[in-house]
Amino acid sequence: MKTAWTTTAALALLAALPATAQDESLSGTLTIFSDMSNPAPRAVMEDMAARFDEMHPDLEVELTIIEREAYKTQIRNFLTANPPDVANWYAANRMRPYIEAGLFEDVSDLWAEPEIAENLASTKSALTVDDKQWGVPYTYYQWGVFYRADIYEEHGLEEPADWEGLKSNCQTLLDAGTKCFAIGTKFLWTAGGWFDYINMRTNGYDFHMQLTNGQVPWTDERVRTTFANWRELIDMGAFIDNHQSYSWQEALPFMVNGDAAAYLMGNFAVAPMREAGLTDDQLGFYQFPLIDPDLPMAEDAPTDTFHIPSGAENKEAARAFLRFVVSPENQTLINGGDALGQLPVNAASEVDEDKFLEEGFEMLSANAPGGIAQFFDRDAPAEMASVAMEGFQEFMVFPDNLDDILGRLEQARQRIY
Amino acid sequence: MTATDRQATGATWLRRNRQVVAPVLFLLPGLLFFLVYVLLPVAQSVQISFFRWDGLGEPDYVGLANYRELAGDRAFEVSVINNVKWLLLYLLAIPGGLFIALFLNQTVTGIRLYKSLFFFPFVISQVVVGLVFTWFYDPTFGLLNAILGAVGLGPVNVLGDPALATYGIIVAGLWPQVAYCMILYLTGLNAVDPEQVEAARLDGAKGWRMLWYVILPQLRPATFIAFVVTIIGALRSFDLISVMTNGGPFGSTRVLSFYMFEKALGEYGFRMGYGAAIAVVLFLIMLVFIAYFLWSMWRQERGA
Numbered sequence: 001m002k003t004a005w006t007t008t009a010a011l012a013l014l015a016a017l018p019a020t021a022q023d024e025s026l027s028g029t030l031t032i033f034s035d036m037s038n039p040a041p042r043a044v045m046e047d048m049a050a051r052f053d054e055m056h057p058d059l060e061v062e063l064t065i066i067e068r069e070a071y072k073t074q075i076r077n078f079l080t081a082n083p084p085d086v087a088n089w090y091a092a093n094r095m096r097p098y099i100e101a102g103l104f105e106d107v108s109d110l111w112a113e114p115e116i117a118e119n120l121a122s123t124k125s126a127l128t129v130d131d132k133q134w135g136v137p138y139t140y141y142q143w144g145v146f147y148r149a150d151i152y153e154e155h156g157l158e159e160p161a162d163w164e165g166l167k168s169n170c171q172t173l174l175d176a177g178t179k180c181f182a183i184g185t186k187f188l189w190t191a192g193g194w195f196d197y198i199n200m201r202t203n204g205y206d207f208h209m210q211l212t213n214g215q216v217p218w219t220d221e222r223v224r225t226t227f228a229n230w231r232e233l234i235d236m237g238a239f240i241d242n243h244q245s246y247s248w249q250e251a252l253p254f255m256v257n258g259d260a261a262a263y264l265m266g267n268f269a270v271a272p273m274r275e276a277g278l279t280d281d282q283l284g285f286y287q288f289p290l291i292d293p294d295l296p297m298a299e300d301a302p303t304d305t306f307h308i309p310s311g312a313e314n315k316e317a318a319r320a321f322l323r324f325v326v327s328p329e330n331q332t333l334i335n336g337g338d339a340l341g342q343l344p345v346n347a348a349s350e351v352d353e354d355k356f357l358e359e360g361f362e363m364l365s366a367n368a369p370g371g372i373a374q375f376f377d378r379d380a381p382a383e384m385a386s387v388a389m390e391g392f393q394e395f396m397v398f399p400d401n402l403d404d405i406l407g408r409l410e411q412a413r414q415r416i417y
Numbered sequence: 418m419t420a421t422d423r424q425a426t427g428a429t430w431l432r433r434n435r436q437v438v439a440p441v442l443f444l445l446p447g448l449l450f451f452l453v454y455v456l457l458p459v460a461q462s463v464q465i466s467f468f469r470w471d472g473l474g475e476p477d478y479v480g481l482a483n484y485r486e487l488a489g490d491r492a493f494e495v496s497v498i499n500n501v502k503w504l505l506l507y508l509l510a511i512p513g514g515l516f517i518a519l520f521l522n523q524t525v526t527g528i529r530l531y532k533s534l535f536f537f538p539f540v541i542s543q544v545v546v547g548l549v550f551t552w553f554y555d556p557t558f559g560l561l562n563a564i565l566g567a568v569g570l571g572p573v574n575v576l577g578d579p580a581l582a583t584y585g586i587i588v589a590g591l592w593p594q595v596a597y598c599m600i601l602y603l604t605g606l607n608a609v610d611p612e613q614v615e616a617a618r619l620d621g622a623k624g625w626r627m628l629w630y631v632i633l634p635q636l637r638p639a640t641f642i643a644f645v646v647t648i649i650g651a652l653r654s655f656d657l658i659s660v661m662t663n664g665g666p667f668g669s670t671r672v673l674s675f676y677m678f679e680k681a682l683g684e685y686g687f688r689m690g691y692g693a694a695i696a697v698v699l700f701l702i703m704l705v706f707i708a709y710f711l712w713s714m715w716r717q718e719r720g721a
Contacts, residue, residue: 072684076472097687101473186663242556244666245577377685386685394667397577408491415486 027058030317031084034063035071044339052324059317079103083311085318091126091303092374093212093381095134098307104134105308105315110322119346120326122365126303126374135307136322137345139335142360143193143300143375146269147262148255149284151178159286163201163229166289170238173261180238182260183396184246191392192376192385193264196300199226201291205298205371212379214417218388218409224402229291231399244397252276264288266302267342270356285359287367298370299363302378303345387412459700466693476690483694492668493695496676499583500652500702503672506587507594507651511643514598515636519628521599522606532603539596547660550589551576576662579669586657586670594650598643605639606632641713648706652699673699 030052036045042065053061064084066074075087079098089095098104110116111124111133123137152158152169155176160166170180185191200208203222210216211223233239240254249272254260256276263269273283290297306325308318324330331344337352343361344351351361364372377385391405431438466483470476487493521532538546553560556574565573575585609632617631633640655674658664664671664679671679673695679685681692 069684073682076687080473097471097473101471103473186665188665242574242577245556245574382685383688386679386683390665390667393665397666 025058026056026314026317026320028314028317029060029062030086030314030321031062032064032086032321033071033075033078033084033088034065035068035088037065037067037071041340044334048325048330048334051330052321055324056317056320079309079311083309085308085312085314086321087307087309089135089305089307090374090378091123091135091137091305092378094374094378095305095307096129096381099129099134103310105310105312105318106132107135107308107319107322108132110136110319113323116323116326119328119348122347122372123303123345126372127305135305136326137303137305138325138331139340139342140301140303140345141267141342142364143197143264143266143288143302144360144363145262145264145286145288146255146273146356147284147286148258148278148282150282151258151261152284159284160289162289162293163291167232167236170233170236174237178258179240179254179260180233180236180262181240182251182254182263183239183243184248184251185243185393185396186245186247186250188386188389188393189375189377190248190265191396192389193266193300194230194396195226195388195392196373196376197264197288198230198291199223200298200370200373201288201295202226202229204292204295205373208298208373209371209379212376212384214381214384214413218406218413223406227395227399227402227406230395231402234396234399239396244393266300267356267360271341280355283356285356287363296370297368299368299372300375301343301364301368301372302375381416384412384416462693462696462700465689466691466697468690470689471687472689473687479690483691486691487694487698492671492676493673495668496671496673496695497698499670499672500699502583503587503590503651503654504648506584507590507647507654508644510591510594510598510647511640513591513595514600514643515602517595517599518602518606522603536596536600538593539600541593543593543656544660546589546593547657550585550592550657551661554585577666579666582662582666582670586654586661589661590650590654590657594647597646597650601639601643601646602636605636609635645710652703652706673702 032045032049034045036042045065046063049061049063053059071088075089075098078084079087080103083103089098095104111120111127116136120137123140124133127133127135127137147159151173155172157169157172158165160169173180183190183194196208199211202225207216207222211218211220216223240251240260243251248265248269251260251263252269252272253276255263256273256278270283274280287297287299306322308315308322312318326346328344328346328348331346331349332352334340335342335344335349335352335357337354337357341352341354341357343357343364351357373379377389380388388409391409394401395405465476467478467480468476469479469482517535521528521535525531552558554575556562556572556577561575562572565571573581575581613631613635614627617627622631653674654672655678658670658672658675662670664675677692677695677699680688680695686692
């Protein structure tokens, strides 16, 4: 008996030697369901699973990758019927229904470990519901204004520091026949980004969170101020025409062809812009400018996560996998420019040498004292988000309908919360 | 009674009731599937529509609350109105198909090729039809605006304008539906009695009068089928809307089936009870037509 144990331990030790020191020996199978189905994320996920498998010789890692959109509906079935040991999802309110249905495991114990508690502090609030943590993040990315530096230079424009600057830049561009912002609102959520930023800059992060949590009526005067600010841009004609007919990808050519000079988007827009032929000299990035100078800047930075379903069979291995995902080395590796090309969640890991990632990391760690929001459709409950984003789209096309839209949103708020 | 006796009576019972047993046996699989895949889900949908349920937790019984909410829901109202627009305008496929069929019903070299070309839109996927029309309507690069621009008319964003979008999608839907009706009429025209046409011609009938009094009455069965498939097609419209506008701009192109999907199964939905209530309303609308079809088929059978 004793010899057998020593042999296993020795084998485990031997296998762990080349990788990082892993003293626990895990066995059985670890099933992972992942939604990282786009080519680059898929390679990252497969590589992560393979490396974890290698570190634990007695453990068999079974990875199933499901198409990202299909995953959003399938997760409901597999969490109840056939739970894996680890599953992908999103932070904040998007995970609340599963927590309330008791389908996600409380992993507060992981967050109590100093390694995680110290290095992942910045995303802790996004994974916290009812003072407990329900998963770990593996990547996040900044939002902000990506702009055509060459067009700005041609018209002698600077990155705007405040709302007035943004509007005067915009006027110059419009006078030259260029639209200020590309946007495609066919799938609604892009308008949510504009609302997030204008509302957080007009009324602050705390108010924005109260609003998305249903504690403030949509007919509130402060909400109207947000829309009034937004309307200034709409009335100028700042956004491209017919944006309601385009997806965000279909709106990219406007920016690439120089018909529009900037795009409020997440960092994931950089890759297609580069592929379309824009060089890093032509592209710039700036933080969404302040509107009310007294308010601290707050940012959107959506976080993607891993969770352990409460019906998981191999929770010990699942916890080890979560620890492995957030470890500084793995974070550096998977968020690199040749992998996900996003920001690592671990403060001890390194950001890849990419000007947008560096600027984004700098912005989020040093220049977002107000707080970090997830994104409108993750901060607000799903149903409120869908009604509201539809209203935002209507407002961007018919700003005169505002009263009607706000009345509808308020009605929805009273029913939903 | 001996064993052979019993066997004999068994055989005679089967022989005696052969007229009843055979059709029952043949119908049984069909009836079983109809029960399991149609009737039970209908009953289940009705049941779910009285609950508030997110598909995960325990359903809460809420009585008629979902239906009361529907009554005040503007998106639902828009969906019903759009369904009516679909029903009415989709019927244009029937005369459209008829005239193309009449036009193609002649013997010219290569007519088979022309027929297949006209039939083509029905063969390709609705998703492809949707994409083709989306590009056609595209406000910046689309062919439609290029043509309008050439004759000096302003650009129009068909799918981005809440007043036009639904009509734009119906036109796209008519393209394959006209082809479908055309093929039905082409087969129907084969069955038109040449002697009757000859007789009518001797009596001096031609043009519209010939069509109305001689040809059309003989095409009645084809018209009936065209009517049925068109009505069903109109009520099932979903893929085109999903591909072309995704229900937008701001929900102006939703129909009941799409709204039901959004509420029950869409990314921001999972209100199973509410979705089921919408499905029940759609079912009731369909039931009106189903009842009419069954009634007219029963009448025809009795007449024959």
